Amino acid sequence: MSDKNSHLGEFEHLLLLALMQLGGKSHGTLIRHNLKDLVNRDASIGALYATLERMEKKGYVTSSVGEPTAERGGRAKRYFEVTAEGKKLLKQTKKNLEVMWQGVQLWQNL
């Protein structure tokens, strides 16, 4: 559960944002492509599932299993969705990042 000590790792942050971008429920293939297309992050499907499972245990996402489909070799999809707790933590993370970015002028250091 999110409290003042909860924080998101970088990949967790990206995954939650990908789920929000895709809107509603999304499955592994779409989430992987969203990350690849938008931020050029070619994550393995194993890393993606491991992180989503971890976040599900923390209560930031929920998942449900769909019906098996033929184009997937007769296998079902697992749909992931951000919970209210996850959205709250995303909002807090965004706020924290905005505070930390204030006054930072990166081009001066390049």
Added chain:
Amino acid sequence: MARGAVVAEPVKQEKQPPRLAQRILSLSIPISIREQLIGDLIEEYYIFQAPERGTVAADLWFWKQTILSTYEYLNKQQGGIIMFTISLFIFVAIIALAMVMGGELGIFIDIPILLITLLPAIAFAIASTGKNTIKASFKYLFSEQSHPGEASVKNAIRFWTVFGNTSVLMGWILFFIALASIGSTLFTDPTHHHVIASSGFVTKSLMYASIAKLLGYVCSQRIERLFSGDNT
């Protein structure tokens, strides 16, 4: 896939994703997400990889995903087993090193005393849990896959607990026997050979009993942690 779910007929494709890779994934990915994870890879193979990059590149991509995903989950699942094995190895190595530093390894190894101390402990542990528990008690130490059932896990924990506790009690019983023996011969044996021999006997039995107790405690704790659900 949820148990009992209806499995749709797979679409007949000319080229299948590598079957060996799928088999490896089936063995390494936890059952809770196995079907969905492999399904995602097959979907991406047919819809994106093979049409856009050709089957050779798609096969290579499938293998890459298999290796990375297998590593991810084996590392996560088997990490505890590796750490447990390393811990046992370090424990044995430290005991052996302490023995070597204390003289030589041979003087600390006494098979008859080891048997006197440990055999009753093993016998009581079997008697309190059943002979079929021995195999499971060792197997569960190195297994992080599925839950074997509450009764079976409780029996395995009891096995290691009884083993450790009985070993310690045997150590103390042997200590008191040796003490009584020393007391009865202290004034009748002017050379005190009997006292010296009994002291060595009792020290070794207590040492073996303590090691057995420690092993029993560590093993019972490991099984309890693995199967109590508190292994995040």
